[in-house]
Amino acid sequence: MxxxxxxxxxxxxxxxxxxxxxxxxxxxxxxxxxxxxxxxxxxxxxxxxxxxxxxxxxxxxxxxxxxxxxxxxxxxxxxxxxxxxxxxxxxxxxxxxxxxxxxxxxxxxxxxxxxxxxxxxxxxxxxxxxxxxxxxxxxxxxxxxxxxxxxxxxxxxxxxxxxxxxxxxxxxxxxxxxxxxxxxxxxxxxxxxxGGTDPTVVDAPVTGLTLREAQAGDLAELLVLQRCCWVQEAIVNDTLDLVPLRETIDDLRASLETWRWWCVRRDGRLVAAVRARAQERAWLIGRLMVAPDQAGNGIGSWLLSYAEGQAPEQTTHCTLFTGHRSIRNISRYERAGYTRTATGDIPPDSVRLSKPRTLQLTGAVQHGVPVV
Ligand SMILES: Cc1cc2nc3c(=O)[nH]c(=O)nc-3n(C[C@H](O)[C@H](O)[C@H](O)COP(=O)(O)O)c2cc1C
Missing domain, CATH: 3.40.50.360 (Flavodoxin domain)
Incomplete structure (x- = not known):
């Protein structure tokens, strides 16, 4: 970049x-x-x-x-x-x-x-x-x-x-x-x-993807992608009261300090992102987003797996939440091995899903970037 x-x-x-x-x-x-x-x-x-x-x-x-x-x-x-x-x-x-x-x-x-x-x-x-x-x-x-x-x-x-x-x-x-x-x-x-120094991913579901941690220069595009992706959530869950729709670029900038964000680009364009951070034994994964025109080609599942693979040693499980009417999201997470768990600290009308880290390792994906 x-x-x-x-x-x-x-x-x-x-x-x-x-x-x-x-x-x-x-x-x-x-x-x-x-x-x-x-x-x-x-x-x-x-x-x-x-x-x-x-x-x-x-x-x-x-x-x-x-x-x-x-x-x-x-x-x-x-x-x-x-x-x-x-x-x-x-x-x-x-x-x-x-x-x-x-x-x-x-x-x-x-x-x-x-x-x-x-x-x-x-x-x-x-x-x-x-x-x-x-x-x-x-x-x-x-x-x-x-x-x-x-x-x-x-x-x-x-x-x-x-x-x-x-x-x-x-x-x-x-x-x-x-x-x-x-x-x-x-x-x-x-x-x-x-323009093209990000590591190219060799095991991605589609060609030409690059993946790296988000930087300040990504924030404007990230904000646009996030709003665009959460419009769909707003429709499905019949509410505009969704934090990702309200956030400003300053909120995203602040979140870079506490979360690890990863950006996926295709031919230079930001097409997907996810973030995660450890909280005690949990690896919190959130804001998994894929540009609507790129949906259905496996980028979301692959990126979720990548984020899971970044979990630190001391964490025992990955956990995330989504809107209770986001049926497609929920079934995607269930296919990836997540099950519904006690709600904990999540917004109203949301569902929390979790997955032990051992399960994640059985499907271990080697995310390849060129190594020198
Ligand atoms: C550990 C050490 C090794 C040094 N070796 C050299 C050297 O090989 N050649 C040289 O011209 N000056 C050498 N000097 C002198 C430094 O050029 C000079 O002390 C300079 O101020 C060091 O930069 P600094 O003050 O920003 O640390 C050395 C100084 C130190 C502390």
């Missing part, structure tokens, strides 16, 4: 050092201040991610990041930050002739979010001005399908940093602006490639 559907570009400046007393933020600050006027006049938004604030632990995700199936909220937050960018500037020191461990770790956490986006390096250090760190990082970023640009800034600390601040010069400032210029040209040229 293109990370930015408007005409503007978003450049994310990443501060790679994390130690107390570090120089990194001062270098980032100089770079951002220097390029800001040029960015504004070229419709470029510059954001900063300081890895000390991002505060990722050492990689603790059980699955390969190429699956985009993240267990931890810190990963999902980092995923959203990186996915929202069109290009990166990495502000990095050199540690022992290489990149800082925090930077390598931050790269390793994600996969598709980095792809087909240009990256430039602003390096700093002693004699080599951090260039060995940038060279090492280039070898890693190309594996993630980032595209390093040639323009660079390399700061020898002794020459350019005084009292903890970069003492800019005309030449240095011009180098910073050249980085932004080259980065934005390449980012715009790469836009068509970024």
């Amino acid at each position: 293109s990370s930015n559907s408007s005409g503007d570009l978003r450049v994310l400046v990443i501060t790679a050092s994390t130690r107390p007393g570090r120089l990194g933020p001062a270098i980032t600050d100089w770079f951002v201040r220097t390029v800001r006027p040029a960015a504004a006049s070229d419709a470029i938004t510059v954001d900063v991610a300081d890895l000390a604030d991002v505060a990722l632990p050492l990689l603790d995700e059980p699955e390969h990041p190429a699956h985009g199936s993240y267990r931890h909220e810190h990963t999902r937050r980092w995923s959203r930050t990186v996915a929202a960018a069109d290009a990166f500037v990495v502000v990095t020191p050199e540690y022992n002739f290489g990149m800082p461990a925090a930077l390598k770790n931050a790269f390793d956490f994600l996969y598709h979010e980095w792809a087909w986006k240009p990256v430039a390096f602003v390096s700093y250090g002693n004699t080599s001005a951090g260039t060995r760190s940038a060279q090492m990082a280039k070898q890693v970023v190309t594996t993630l399908r980032m595209m390093p640009v040639g323009a660079t800034v390399a700061l020898r600390i002794a020459d350019t940093v005084h009292d903890g601040q970069v003492a800019g010069s005309a030449a240095l400032d011009a180098a910073a602006r050249a980085v932004l210029g080259e980065l934005s040209r390449v980012a715009r040229a790469l836009r068509p490639l970024r």
Whole structure:
């Protein structure tokens, strides 16, 4: 997915050092201040991610990041930050002739979010001005399908940093602006490639589907799909008093913090979605939706099975609810092994259905995405 559907570009400046007393933020600050006027006049938004604030632990995700199936909220937050960018500037020191461990770790956490986006390096250090760190990082970023640009800034600390601040010069400032210029040209040229970076599902009931966790850029389409799908529910259950019909885009944005949402696209168009979250021993599944013109081809059952497969180890059962007159939904869930259970906390005129996780594993579906 293109990370930015408007005409503007978003450049994310990443501060790679994390130690107390570090120089990194001062270098980032100089770079951002220097390029800001040029960015504004070229419709470029510059954001900063300081890895000390991002505060990722050492990689603790059980699955390969190429699956985009993240267990931890810190990963999902980092995923959203990186996915929202069109290009990166990495502000990095050199540690022992290489990149800082925090930077390598931050790269390793994600996969598709980095792809087909240009990256430039602003390096700093002693004699080599951090260039060995940038060279090492280039070898890693190309594996993630980032595209390093040639323009660079390399700061020898002794020459350019005084009292903890970069003492800019005309030449240095011009180098910073050249980085932004080259980065934005390449980012715009790469836009068509970024249109199709979601993992393609190999076992889907129809061809050409991609599946990944929802990001902020999906919300507008998600809202439209949700309203469209719940119109049918309103008709069947003879009520307009349905939360999915009333929700705003802000409600959906807020729900990204507490729920995991997955989006299914067909040839780029959002055609289905589902969300889930753990509550004690239960894996709550909800908002299973399929675009009406795509209904009947198995996407809903397949996506339900996928959501079930994401249940954390500690959960014992999957549970969901639907309108008591939604006969087609109810029979679909019963065919998938769900049975009606005590109602619990659900809206009036609804039916709760549950299924033990052991049952779900017998029908185990390997949802295939390319693994590198
Ligand atoms: C663990 C460590 C290793 C370092 N190794 C190098 C090095 O290989 N080459 C170099 O030019 N400077 C090296 N330095 C000096 C750094 O370039 C300098 O301390 C710089 O300020 C580090 O960036 P930071 O302050 O943002 O952490 C090293 C510093 C540290 C803390």
